[in-house]
Every structure is written in structure tokens, then in C-alpha cells.
Amino acid sequence: MPLSRVVAVSLAALSFGFFALAASAVRAQQAGDLVGDPERGKIVFRSIGYCVNCHGWPGDGKTGVLLQAPAAPNLRETGLDTAALIEVIGCGIPGTPMPYHDRAAYREGRCYGMDLSDFAPDSEPVRGKTFSDRDVANVVAYLQTDVIGRGEPTFAECADFFENPDARACNSLK
Numbered sequence: 015m016p017l018s019r020v021v022a023v024s025l026a027a028l029s030f031g032f033f034a035l036a037a038s039a040v041r042a043q044q045a046g047d048l049v050g051d052p053e054r055g056k057i058v059f060r061s062i063g064y065c066v067n068c069h070g071w072p073g074d075g076k077t078g079v080l081l082q083a084p085a086a087p088n089l090r091e092t093g094l095d096t097a098a099l100i101e102v103i104g105c106g107i108p109g110t111p112m113p114y115h116d117r118a119a120y121r122e123g124r125c126y127g128m129d130l131s132d133f134a135p136d137s138e139p140v141r142g143k144t145f146s147d148r149d150v151a152n153v154v155a156y157l158q159t160d161v162i163g164r165g166e167p168t169f170a171e172c173a174d175f176f177e178n179p180d181a182r183a184c185n186s187l188k
């Protein structure tokens with residue numbers, strides 16, 4: 015290859031890399047730019063992402079968690095801000111049972127600067143259901159509206175969560 019072509023090809027590769035990076039940076043901001051809907055986020059928390067299995071319906075890490083679920087932290091007491099919540103939900107927490115949900119997680123360094131190929135096969139981050147950026151924004155809005163800073167779960171909250179005051183899960187709070 016003549017030198018000028020080599021230069022042109024590598025410049026093209028470089029600018030492709032640059033645009034790919036710029037594009038992922040733009041994508042990375044999207045969930046944060048969307049205004050989340052807490053009501054829809056509740057559905058993500060309850061029945062799309064099954065966050066309840068490990069974090070419990072109130073997010074406290076104990077109430078109504080699945081018997082075989084790993085111990086999960088109390089989200090009512092989390093100190094994470096919006097950006098950190100988006101990152102943890104999108105990227106999960108490698109080396110723990112907290113799954114990732116972003117469809118582009120661990121590509122192009124999008125999660126903690128790492129790709130799936132950086133992990134040994136038996137230590138790859140756990141994959142959850144795939145969320146759209148809107149799902150992520152919605153579940154973050156739900157956490158910020160109805161979970162974080164809420165103290166101990168109440169009967170009213172439970173009845174509201176299950177949309178049914180007679181839900182069995184709420185009996186112990188009556």
C-alpha cells in the first residue's frame with residue numbers, strides 16, 4: 015500500500031473510533047436526559063426487571079425477597095445520585111449478583127471502562143433483562159420518588175404497590 019493510502023486508512027479508522035466513542039458518550043447520557051415516569055418505573059421494578067426478587071417490594075433488601083435470593087442492599091437508604099443509579103442499573107456491579115440491564119453494557123468501555131472480553135469467562139458480570147434508556151430513566155424516577163429516603167415500609171405503601179389493600183404481602187403491616 016502506498017504510504018498516503020496507509021495514512022488515509024488509519025485516519026479513517028481513527029475517526030471511526032472517535033465517532034464511535036462520541037456516539038457512546040451521547041448514548042450514555044440519554045437515560046439521564048430523559049424525564050422518568052415513576053408509575054412506569056414501578057412496573058420495571060416489579061415485573062420487567064424483577065428487582066423485587068432481591069431488593070424486596072419496598073426496596074429494603076428484606077421484605078418479600080425470594081428465599082433463594084442473594085442478600086441485596088436497602089435501596090431506601092442508598093446515597094447514590096441519579097448518574098450513579100443509572101450506571102449501577104445499566105452496568106450492574108461486576109463480581110456481585112447485581113445484574114446489568116443496558117443493551118450496550120460492556121461494549122466500547124461503556125461500563126466502568128470495561129468490555130465483556132476483559133472478564134474471565136467465569137467472572138463475567140450477571141446479565142439481567144435488557145432495558146431501554148426510557149426503562150432505566152423510569153425505574154430511577156420510581157426509586158427517587160417512592161423508595162429512597164422512605165424509612166420503614168408502611169401498610170399504605172404496600173397497598174399502593176400491589177394496588178390492592180388485601181394483598182397477602184401487606185398482611186404483616188396491617
Ligand code: HEC
Pocket residue numbers: 058059063064065066067068069083084085086087089091092093094099102103107110111112113115153
Ligand atoms: C439477583 C438479585 C438482584 C436483582 C434482580 C437486582 N439487584 Fe440490585 N443489587 C443486588 C445486590 C446483591 C447488590 C449489591 C452488590 C454489592 O455491591 O455487593 C445490588 C445493588 C444495587 C444498587 C446499588 C445500591 C447502593 O446503594 O450501592 C442499586 C441502585 C440496585 N441494586 C438497584 C436494582 C434495580 C433497580 C434492580 C432491577 C432493575 C435490581 N437492583 C435488581 C442484587 C440484585
